Amino acid sequence: MSYADLRELRSALTTASDIAFSLDAAPSGPETELLTDALRRALAAAGSLTAEHGSTGCPEHPRGAVDPLYGDPDDPLPPGYGRCLLCNDRRRRAGAQRRGWR
Structure with a gap:
């Protein structure tokens, strides 16, 4: 468990609580x-907090940032990609260099 995960949980719960208490009857x-x-x-x-590989599912960066392009667990991933922003960024950069882009 990392402090960042706990901070995200507290922030989300506080936001949900604030919204719930400000709701009208309808x-x-x-x-x-x-x-x-x-x-x-x-x-x-x-x-x-309890996941073996964190929210990224990455064994190398279990508590790393989730790639916003592939962060939805219900969406299919391209071959070779996961939900880890660090690994996906490395793959994108390597692919761009192979194609001659900078």
Whole structure:
């Protein structure tokens, strides 16, 4: 467990709590979407506290940053890519150099 994971969990729970306590008796669609997003963030952060490979699923960077392009666990990943931003960035840079880009 890392401090960053715990801080993310606390932040998401605080946000969800703030939203929940400010809701009216009949919340609007956007208000409930904000609450749902905050609760999903909290759930993901809580799951990463106990996950063997963290939220990235990467054995090299288990507590690293999740790649925003491939962060959704339900979306299929391109061959060779995972959810680790550090590893995916390294792959992208290597691919760009092979194609002659800088």
